[in-house]
Amino acid sequence: MIKVPLTVVGAEKLKAELQRLKSVERPEVIQAIAEARAQGDLSENAEYEAAKEKQGFVEGRIAELEGKLSNAQIIDPKDLAGAAEGRVVFGATIALEDLEGGKQVTYQIVGDDEADLKDGKISVSSPIARALIGKYAGDVAEVVAPGGIREYEVLDVQYL
Structure with missing residues (x-):
């Protein structure tokens, strides 16, 4: 099996979603199917079909x-060897x-499933993350x- 890197926060979000699906969504769908079946x-029966479709989505x-x-390989960036040195590592x-435009941005390097540019989280497999891994502040x-x-200067590296 190929291990997929996840940050501690990303793993907790996935676990929370899984718990919600199992404890809230699944029982609601079962109830909706039972109510639709009772209609004869x-x-x-459109309600029955919709409930069965939702059940398929939830179970999937x-x-x-x-x-x-x-x-998942859950990684805490604070525990990685590079963190003590101030090196850019996963997490x-x-x-x-941006040396061309002078614009400053902040990104966190995360696993593919956690990446969300709106939240400033970029995938470890993205071109920018691959270029940054191993760099230090000032590089x-x-x-x-x-x-x-494009050229980017690393201004600061933190492990949150």
Whole structure:
């Protein structure tokens, strides 16, 4: 099995979603199916069909989350060797400056399932994360982007 890296926070979010699906969503769907069945003829029962469809979605998501969590390698960035040295590692939060435009951004390097650019979380497999891994504050990283090569200076590295 291939281990999938997850931060501690990302693993907790997946566990919380799994718990909610099992303890809230699944019983609601079962109740909806029971109520729809009580109405009689199932051949033209839209509520029954909708409930069965939702049940399929919920069960599929539960299986997906259980699979992800069973293959997860939960990593706390504070425990990694590079953290003591101030090096960019998985889970690190990095403040960057785009050397071309001067714009400053902050990203956290996370697993593929946790990545969300709106929250400032980038996938460890993204081009920018790959370019940043191993760098220190003050280093310049060259990122091959669709628009060409971009250079970012690492301003700060934190392990939150």
